[in-house]
Amino acid sequence: MNFFEKLCFLYFMIIDHLENSHSFPNLSVNKGKDVSSTNPQSVNDFRAKRQKQNDAISYFNAIRLGHIPSLSKAITLIESTRPEHQKLASEIVNLCLPYSGNAMRIGITGVPGVGKSTFIETFGLSLVQQGKKIAILAIDPSSEKSKGSILGDKTRMEELVKSPFAFIRPSPSSGTLGGVARKTRESIILCEAAGFNMVLIETVGVGQSEIAVHSMTDFFLLLMLAGAGDELQGIKRGIMEMADGIAITKADGDNLLKAQAAVSEFSNALHLFPPTSSGWIPKVLACSSTENTGIQELGSNIELFFTRQTENGHLQIKRISQSKYWMHENIKALILDDLYRDPKISEQLITIEEQLINQKIDPFKASEIIFEMYRSK
Ligand SMILES: Nc1nc2c(ncn2[C@@H]2O[C@H](COP(=O)(O)OP(=O)(O)O)[C@@H](O)[C@H]2O)c(=O)[nH]1
Ligand SMILES: [Mg+2]
Numbered sequence: 001m002n003f004f005e006k007l008c009f010l011y012f013m014i015i016d017h018l019e020n021s022h023s024f025p026n027l028s029v030n031k032g033k034d035v036s037s038t039n040p041q042s043v044n045d046f047r048a049k050r051q052k053q054n055d056a057i058s059y060f061n062a063i064r065l066g067h068i069p070s071l072s073k074a075i076t077l078i079e080s081t082r083p084e085h086q087k088l089a090s091e092i093v094n095l096c097l098p099y100s101g102n103a104m105r106i107g108i109t110g111v112p113g114v115g116k117s118t119f120i121e122t123f124g125l126s127l128v129q130q131g132k133k134i135a136i137l138a139i140d141p142s143s144e145k146s147k148g149s150i151l152g153d154k155t156r157m158e159e160l161v162k163s164p165f166a167f168i169r170p171s172p173s174s175g176t177l178g179g180v181a182r183k184t185r186e187s188i189i190l191c192e193a194a195g196f197n198m199v200l201i202e203t204v205g206v207g208q209s210e211i212a213v214h215s216m217t218d219f220f221l222l223l224m225l226a227g228a229g230d231e232l233q234g235i236k237r238g239i240m241e242m243a244d245g246i247a248i249t250k251a252d253g254d255n256l257l258k259a260q261a262a263v264s265e266f267s268n269a270l271h272l273f274p275p276t277s278s279g280w281i282p283k284v285l286a287c288s289s290t291e292n293t294g295i296q297e298l299g300s301n302i303e304l305f306f307t308r309q310t311e312n313g314h315l316q317i318k319r320i321s322q323s324k325y326w327m328h329e330n331i332k333a334l335i336l337d338d339l340y341r342d343p344k345i346s347e348q349l350i351t352i353e354e355q356l357i358n359q360k361i362d363p364f365k366a367s368e369i370i371f372e373m374y375r376s377k
Contacts, residue, residue: 056091096193110223135191226262251286
């Protein structure tokens, strides 16, 4: 370096940054953003997001802290069909399992239009006002074709959607009922680990899904319309027998008297059922979600159910028997799946079906052949 260069160097060192000098183009750097113009919250969110995407422990920690976006994403993993998502989801569920079971699990069923979503909105808001944290999962296996029903639900739960103490999640509607049930059960576990002390599960009254929801909830609430006739409501005796409570909806305006009559009608019908082993006698109440009448009373009845059933140990007994039920259901599902996936058996099935059509074999013999083939696999 000659004297002039040294002078230049010193000048730039003292007066300015070298990287900003045209004499040193190789040192030039991009100017970068002014720190004050970036939102620190989004930076943190972004970092949290990147970190959380990766491992089950981070998901678990975030869920335990009640971080809703993580809970939501974990449920999406549960719903995913991709094997790597399923593996991660299963790890998260296992981590959350010891922290689950603390919520009141309530199933809500009834035909489309009976007022389930509107009821959940009013009931849910009253629970939130009492300081409860509620999670709402909606199962609707029939909605695969009419996705509108879920959109409808969201608009019916307009106020609840805004509450930071309510989490509303339409459950996956595709796949087998067993699959949907498993996903819902796992979602319940995550919601409970996230600190929700009430889990409401809405299901549309189409038989099978009701049985599934009944087998994963503590209190099963059946919503009915007054004067619609049993056939119209598609209510089978079995569903009424499963109910821990019945609410006659839309008990307002011109419908009020009819609703009150329906209360005594259904109460009488319930009396004909044999008493349950838990000792709980289901009550029939009338309510209006739009007028907010009867909802409080129904809430108290549900509270009473939980107090009584916890005291006499039946809540625990019910949950254990539900766990056993799902284990057996899953064993059956796994075996069936394994059987039907076997290419040799599939081939044999085609042949046997032909024999069956031509009446060369009866269905029982046919199934025995298939079963033997499966056993000797
Ligand atoms: N008059 C009256 N209408 C209601 C009440 N609850 C719901 N509805 C109406 O009944 C229709 C169906 O309600 P919705 O909650 O979507 O029923 P869901 O299909 O069972 O979820 C909507 O038009 C609601 O506004 C109620 O308490 N009183
Ligand atoms: Mg609905």
